[in-house]
Amino acid sequence: MQIRTLRIFAEVVRQGGFSQAAKTVFATQSTVSKSVKQLEDELGVPLLDRTGHRSTLTSAGEIVYRRALKILAERDDLLAELDELRGRKRGTLRLGLPPVGSSILFAPLFAIYRGRYPGIDIRLVEHGSQRLEEILAAGDIDLAASLLPVSDDFEWQDVATEPLVAILPRSHPLADEPSTDLAHLRDFPFILFEAGFGLNKIILDACRRRGFEPTIVARSSQIDFILELAAAGLGVAFLPQMIVAQRSHIAAACVVLAEPQTEWHLAMIWRRGAYLSHAAQAWLDLAREAHIT
Template sequence: MDLKVLRYFIEIVETGGFGKASEKVHLTQPTLSKAVRQLEDELALILLERGKRGTQIKLTQAGEVVYRHGKELLAGRQRMLSELTALRSLNGGELKLGLAPLGSAEIFAPIIAKYRQLYPQIDMQLLVRGGVEQTHAIQKGDIELATGIIKAGDGFEGIRVFNDPMVVVLPKENPLSKRELLTIADLLDDPQVMFETEYTLYQLVLDACQVAGFTPKNITRVSQADFGIALVAAGTGVMILPSSIARRYSVNGVVSVPLASDDLRWELTLFWRKEQVLSFAAQAMISLVEKHLSNQKTMGLQ
């Protein structure tokens, strides 16, 4: 059913005849009459009782039904267009953003603050979970954008927002703490403090150890970097961390030694499903991240 013809029909009813309606919609009376006839043929019902020229038209019962529902359809169309306009202008809509718990707050806090300042009417929902859960959530469509460590070719597109080398955090009394550089193999005999299994960094470290020919022994799992470093200071074991995180949560009694590994790095990415049609709200976030990274590069902070 053509909404344009419905609008003509409603104008005829509300103006009381074809003459006034033709002036309002800028069409000739024969054209309007033809349009209504086509609508009646489509529905196989008579909608208007037509009197003599100059007399007011009258709705049939079927016409009253079409008039009532036609008004609702046109109002719904207008609401749809208004809502789409709000989305385009970022005066409405929502953004569901997943944040990896490790490092995302520090990196994204200023970006999110700027986003809220620019687009206060967008409903932003933040989901802070481990990388594995983030990936599942974005695959299911529960979130639109996420931060995490992903591999190329996993069905995602993204922007790398941070690339950090790894260090080994050790107690000062550990003999390895005197070294200037360590390899994964050097940790063969040391208990390790590692993140919980839902963190992507856990799997990355585990894979690196297995490539080096061993599986970490006596693993103590944590969900917070600062608690992990506190355990290292207490002598529980050693911990592999991004250098920036190790610096941020460093305490007395621990030493961070660079890890010699080109493959094991903390590469935080803002990502989304490949070929996904992103909302205007998500596109605005991506643009803001790109601008932030460009400014950081200009200032020499990356």
């Protein structure tokens, strides 16, 4: 079983097909197809169900894919650790950050980090927390900022904890209240982020604990657009208090969400037991030094 064969198989799954995977691994579609077939023959089980227009994982394929991601990540860790031992630092920080809160919390650190470590190249990936965790688990980044709780597959370091705020039009009956809970908001439509944002899970899980599923009228990945939709009366939106405080110009009411287990708790996370490069460790050290945690 070759590392390249596992990587090709993982890319077929990740990209959702052979043609896109071929572009990612810089090979022909025929080569990619043969590599997957070779892996299936070697293991003696089909890994992909090729019926229809899209290949899907079989039960055996799910096991092999999960194990392949761990093997590939361990290989990358091994090479990085050996490079540092030999004094050939790669000088790359592969960092994943979510759109929500990063400009306030992390932008000041970038300038300090760049001044302190000018030889380190920062490769930034931006997605919602859930997607970042998938990319981190695959070994494609070293660190990610994600909302707690996270699975036991990750270790973490505190960044910030903030209460959530309900964003309402000024004409809303609750607009002048100092705080509210989800029970008082259940009859109003919700505006959420796009799929993959951890903040959605916090809100939806809290609604289910209250015994209801909210009506979702809009989703977006843009904070300012979500704020404008809420101000215009389309529905109620939710954001960490510190982000709302940075936007005093918004034409909306901001009411603290006094709801158990809905705090926005952000942390830097990494794969449990993974080797952290010099660049990654330096970022974590700087975060502690700057008292973000």
